[in-house]
Amino acid sequence: xxxxxxxxxxxxVFDFMTPQLSKVxxxxxxxxxxxxxxxxxxxxxxxxxxxxxxxDGELRCxxxxxxxxxxxxxxxxxxxxxxxQGSVWFGSRHNLLHMxxxxxxxxxxxxxxxxxTVFEALTVFENxxxxxxxxxxxxxxxxxxxxxxxxxxIDEVLETIGLTALRHQPAGILxxxxxxWLEIGMLLMQRPRLLLVDEPVAGMTExxxxxxxxxxxxxAGKQSVxxxxxxxxxxxxxxxxxxxxxxxxxxxxxxxxxxxMDPNVVEVYLGADEEAA
Amino acid sequence: xxxxxPFNERSTQIFLLILIVAVTAVTILHLAVPEGHPLYVSGxxxxxxxxxxxxALLAVAVDLVWGYLGILSLGHGAFFAIGGYAMGMYLMRxxxxxxxxxxxxxxxxxxxxxxxxxxxxxLGFDMAWFAFAMVLIAPGLLALVFGWLAxxxxxxxxxxxxxxxxxxxxxxxxxFRNEMGFGGNNGLTDFRELLGFDLRSEATRLGLFIASxxxxxxxxWLCRAIVGSKLGRVCxxxxxxxxxxxxxxxxxxxxQLFVFVVSAMLAGVAGALxxxxxxxxxxxxxxxxxxxxxVLWVALGGRASLYGAVIGAVLVNYAxxxxxxxxxxxxxxxxxxxxxxxxxxxxxxxxGLLERxxxxxxxxxxxxxxxxxx
Numbered sequence: 001x002x003x004x005x006x007x008x009x010x011x012x013v014f015d016f017m018t019p020q021l022s023k024v025x026x027x028x029x030x031x032x033x034x035x036x037x038x039x040x041x042x043x044x045x046x047x048x049x050x051x052x053x054x055x056d057g058e059l060r061c062x063x064x065x066x067x068x069x070x071x072x073x074x075x076x077x078x079x080x081x082x083x084x085q086g087s088v089w090f091g092s093r094h095n096l097l098h099m100x101x102x103x104x105x106x107x108x109x110x111x112x113x114x115x116x117t118v119f120e121a122l123t124v125f126e127n128x129x130x131x132x133x134x135x136x137x138x139x140x141x142x143x144x145x146x147x148x149x150x151x152x153x154i155d156e157v158l159e160t161i162g163l164t165a166l167r168h169q170p171a172g173i174l175x176x177x178x179x180x181w182l183e184i185g186m187l188l189m190q191r192p193r194l195l196l197v198d199e200p201v202a203g204m205t206e207x208x209x210x211x212x213x214x215x216x217x218x219x220a221g222k223q224s225v226x227x228x229x230x231x232x233x234x235x236x237x238x239x240x241x242x243x244x245x246x247x248x249x250x251x252x253x254x255x256x257x258x259x260x261m262d263p264n265v266v267e268v269y270l271g272a273d274e275e276a277a
Numbered sequence: 278x279x280x281x282x283p284f285n286e287r288s289t290q291i292f293l294l295i296l297i298v299a300v301t302a303v304t305i306l307h308l309a310v311p312e313g314h315p316l317y318v319s320g321x322x323x324x325x326x327x328x329x330x331x332x333a334l335l336a337v338a339v340d341l342v343w344g345y346l347g348i349l350s351l352g353h354g355a356f357f358a359i360g361g362y363a364m365g366m367y368l369m370r371x372x373x374x375x376x377x378x379x380x381x382x383x384x385x386x387x388x389x390x391x392x393x394x395x396x397x398x399x400l401g402f403d404m405a406w407f408a409f410a411m412v413l414i415a416p417g418l419l420a421l422v423f424g425w426l427a428x429x430x431x432x433x434x435x436x437x438x439x440x441x442x443x444x445x446x447x448x449x450x451x452x453f454r455n456e457m458g459f460g461g462n463n464g465l466t467d468f469r470e471l472l473g474f475d476l477r478s479e480a481t482r483l484g485l486f487i488a489s490x491x492x493x494x495x496x497x498w499l500c501r502a503i504v505g506s507k508l509g510r511v512c513x514x515x516x517x518x519x520x521x522x523x524x525x526x527x528x529x530x531x532x533q534l535f536v537f538v539v540s541a542m543l544a545g546v547a548g549a550l551x552x553x554x555x556x557x558x559x560x561x562x563x564x565x566x567x568x569x570x571x572v573l574w575v576a577l578g579g580r581a582s583l584y585g586a587v588i589g590a591v592l593v594n595y596a597x598x599x600x601x602x603x604x605x606x607x608x609x610x611x612x613x614x615x616x617x618x619x620x621x622x623x624x625x626x627x628x629g630l631l632e633r634x635x636x637x638x639x640x641x642x643x644x645x646x647x648x649x650x651x
Contacts, residue, residue, distance in 0.1 A: 102526065117521045119514040126510050136526045138535050143279050144507040186525075 024091035024108060024193055031056040031194055031224045032077065037086030039072055039248075046072040047083065048248035054194070059220035061235045062228045064245035065268065070228045073245070074196050078111050079104045090194070106133075110192035114199045116179040120172030124163050124182055127171050128154045131186035153189070161185040161215060177208030181215060194224045201234050213238045283501035292584045293494055300490045307483060320479040324554050325598065327486035329591045331551040334493045336574045336586035338543035341500045343572065344581030345509060346536050347516030348433070352441030353544050354568035355448050356416035358558065360545025362452075363415050365465035365558040366399060367408030368476075372469050385467070386460045396458045405472060412549040413542045420541030421534065428530035428537075433519065442565050449563030464559025471553050482554070489550045493587070496543045500583055503539065512536060573612070577619050579628025588627050 024031065032054040039047040047069045054060055062070055075081035076088060079101040088096040096104055119127050132150065134140070158164045161181040166174065171182060180200055187195060197216070201209045209231070217238050219225050229235050235242060235256065242259050244251045252262040259265050283289040303326060306318040335357050342348045374381040378388040382395060401407040423444060427437055455461035474481040503509050514522045515529050523529045552558045561567070571590075578589020596615070600608040623630055 105526070117518050119517050119521070121513050121517055122510055129507065130510055130514055130522075130527075131525055136528070138508065138531055141511060141527075141532075142503070142506050142508040145279075 024094065028092050029055055030089075031058075031091055032226075033087075033089040033092075034073075034076075035087050037076060037083045037088060039069075039076065039081060039083045045248050047076070050086070050245075050249050052243065052250065054224055054226060056193075057221045057224055059217060059225045059238065059240060060227070061239035061242045062226060062245060063230070063232070063235055063242060064251075067247075068245040069248040070245055071198065072248075074111060074198060074226075074228065077104075077194075077196060078109060105190075108191065108193035109196065110187035110190055110194070111196040112180075112183055112187055112198060112200065114202060116176070116183045118171040118174070118179050118182050118186070120170060122171060123168050124158070124171055124174070125154060125167045127182055128157055128185055128189050131189040133190045157185045157188050160188065160218065162211065175208075177204045177212070180204070180208075180212065184215065184219075188219075188223075192223060194226065195219065197225060197227045199229055200227060201229065201231055209234055210237075279506040280502050282505045283498055286501065286505065288584060289498070289501050292497060292587070296490060296494055300487060304483065304487070307479075320482050323479075323486050324482045327482070327489045327554045328551060329594050330486070330489035330493050331547045331554070332571075332574070332594055333587040333590040334489070334496050334547035334550075335544050335571055336578070336590035337493070337496055337500055337583055338540040338547065339571050340575045340580065340583055340586035341503070341543070342537055342540045343575060344583070344586075345504055345516065346512045346533060348533065348537065349435075349438045349572065350441045350537075350540075351438045351565065351568050351572060352443075352445035353540070353571055354565070355441075355445035355563055356420060356541040356544035357548035357551070358445075358448070358452075358560075358562035359416045359419060360412045360548030361552040361558040361562060362459060362465070362548075363402075363408055363411040363545070364549035364552045365468075366402040366411075366459075367405060368468040368471060368553060369465050370399075370403040371471070372467065375469060376467070384460070384465070386455075386463065387458070390455060392458075399458065409549070412545050416541040416545030416548075417538050420538045424534045424537040428533045431530070442568070445563050445568055446565050449560050449565075452560035452563060460559070462559070464557055464561075465552075466557040466559075468553060468556060476553055476556070485550065485554050489554070492546055492550055496546065497583060497587070499539070499543070503536065504583070508532065508535075570612075573616055575626075577615065577626055579623075579626025579630075579632075582626075582628035582632070585626050585628030592627070 030053045032052070034050055034052040037047055037050045038045060050069070050073065052073075062073070064070055072081060076083050077096065079096060079099060082097065090096050090104075090107060090109065094107060099107070119130070122130070129146075129150070132153065134144065155164070158167055161184060163174075163178060163182060163185065166178070171179065174182060184195075184197070184200070200216070201212050204212065213234065216225055216227060227235075227238070239256050241254070242256050243253045244259055244262075244265050246264075246268050251268065252259045252265045254262075303318055303323060306316055307320070307323055310317045312319075335353065338356075339350060339353045342350050342353075369384045372384065376385040376388075378385055380388050383392060387395070402411070423441075427440065432440065451457055452459050452464075453462055459465065468476050470476055471481065471485075474484065504512070511522065511527055511532055514525075515527075515532060519529055548558075548562070570593075574589040574593045575586045576589070577593055578587065579585025593612070593615070596611065597608060600611050619626060625632070
């Protein structure tokens with residue numbers, strides 16, 4: 001929608017009149033609100049009239065077969081992909097479609113990619129230090145001091161991700177699962193309001209999965225967490241609310257038991273999965 | 278404070294202690310021991326050691342960008358040479374009317390070329406403060422422009438190495454030209470005095486040697502302070518995962534530019550101290566081979582340790598002096614052999630060997646502690 005069109009369509013106040021407050025407004029409940037979002041790549045609709053609401057402090061799992069649009073959905077929320085139509089709001093104050101990637105990140109949406117990338121030559125502690133929200137220009141970085149406050153914050157996150165004992169080890173020696181937790185820890189250092197976690201348990205052992213489940217359920221409440229995952233056992237172990245995506249739109253929503261009863265879901269996803277398993 | 282942090286590091290303390298002891302020993306052996314005594318250090322040797330120290334500072338500058346930032350600069354010789362030329366221009370102006378042609382203002386080569394006045398870029402070089410400022414500003418400015426263009430376009434890795442080579446090669450060709458006004462092929466030479474001190478006297482040589490040691494100590498200190506700060510950790514993060522660092526909100530290209538400029542300035546200081554000690558600066562310092570050799574010193578000594586760069590620079594250049602004296606033709610073979618040896622047996626250089634030793638000792642300490650508690 002062009003700027004001039006937006007001047008004539010007056011179903012809400014002018015954009016430039018709305019105060020640009022940095023605080024996310026969640027008084028009305030939802031922290032993320034996607035309505036009627038459609039994205040098409042060369043005519044193929046990766047997302048088709050998607051409606052999704054995430055409440056503040058909620059832990060939500062998104063499942064769906066390959067190509068259901070899970071990753072594209074994350075790309076839209078983080079500003080990497082622009083939808084062709086629809087609206088995406090963060091709280092009831094910030095229109096994410098009008099913001100760029102760094103702004104969205106600094107607003108408090110953190111995203112963990114599938115493949116963990118930590119700084120292998122630096123220690124676990126230093127990895128968290130670099131990830132912390134701070135003045136990231138050159139001189140402040142050069143003269144930055146390790147205050148007690150910063151140390152406490154890093155210790156707190158180390159505790160949360162269970163890597164306190166390994167704090168002074170280089171991140172390169174961590175196992176795959178530990179790297180994933182460190183990566184989540186690096187997101188937490190930025191004090192996000194909403195965490196988007198893409199396939200956190202891919203390639204993890206049973207114990208690591210259990211530990212990850214504890215970690216994510218522990219985070220919910222303080223932060224809102226959206227988990228995209230293939231592993232049904234893992235989803236069952238953490239999810240209170242599950243959203244099933246199929247061909248770019250929501251097929252079913254509810255608790256794990258509810259959605260697994262849904263005949264549509266059984267047909268497109270779970271049925272095939274259960275048979276295979 | 279980030280600047281005082283290196284004071285608490287054991288490696289820095291040891292490094293500075295060794296440097297101070299070595300400089301004091303050379304000074305005493307040069308001044309107090311009578312000539313002809315086996316322990317006497319001649320003025321020639323003092324000058325040679327001073328040259329090694331300026332090479333060591335250059336190696337530290339290269340290690341800062343290569344070891345910690347992952348930028349393999351194959352053109353640091355250019356910053357070294359430009360610093361050297363800035364000093365050389367000052368020394369030329371100090372000759373005054375004592376040149377062969379006796380012109381009070383124009384250096385000999387300009388008279389020879391029938392120039393009737395100084396080019397504009399030679400103005401001000403009769404003032405020491407201006408020339409010394411240019412020692413920092415000229416290489417820094419070149420690094421700023423070059424780095425700004427390169428890092429902004431996200432040129433990294435082997436491509437960046439190649440264009441740094443191209444830069445120093447282009448500068449070499451330019452400085453070879455007489456019209457450039459830097460003495461062309463012959464460069465600048467026949468220096469007389471620096472700040473009023475006669476460059477041919479032994480006392481000045483010793484003074485330059487000590488000045489080089491002080492510059493090395495300060496440069497090392499500055500690099501340690503940078504490397505030990507949060508900015509240093511951002512550099513290492515950039516080296517290992519540039520995209521990830523950018524994603525954390527750091528403007529990676531600015532950090533690269535900052536460290537690159539600091540490194541170029543250090544190289545310039547090294548060049549400026551080198552020139553009065555060897556008595557000449559000519560375009561061969563821009564030779565790409567020289568810049569590659571500097572990288573070899575750092576690799577030999579051990580990348581990303583700073584003191585390793587110093588060890589490498591002194592070791593290789595000492596070997597070079599010895600070899601070119603004994604068997605001049607064999608030097609390049611020896612250098613190649615040394616490099617192969619280090620790559621195969623000491624992949625982390627001499628510094629890696631030292632660190633492995635230290636770690637083994639620490640482990641042994643831990644073991645014995647465990648045994649004691651058990």
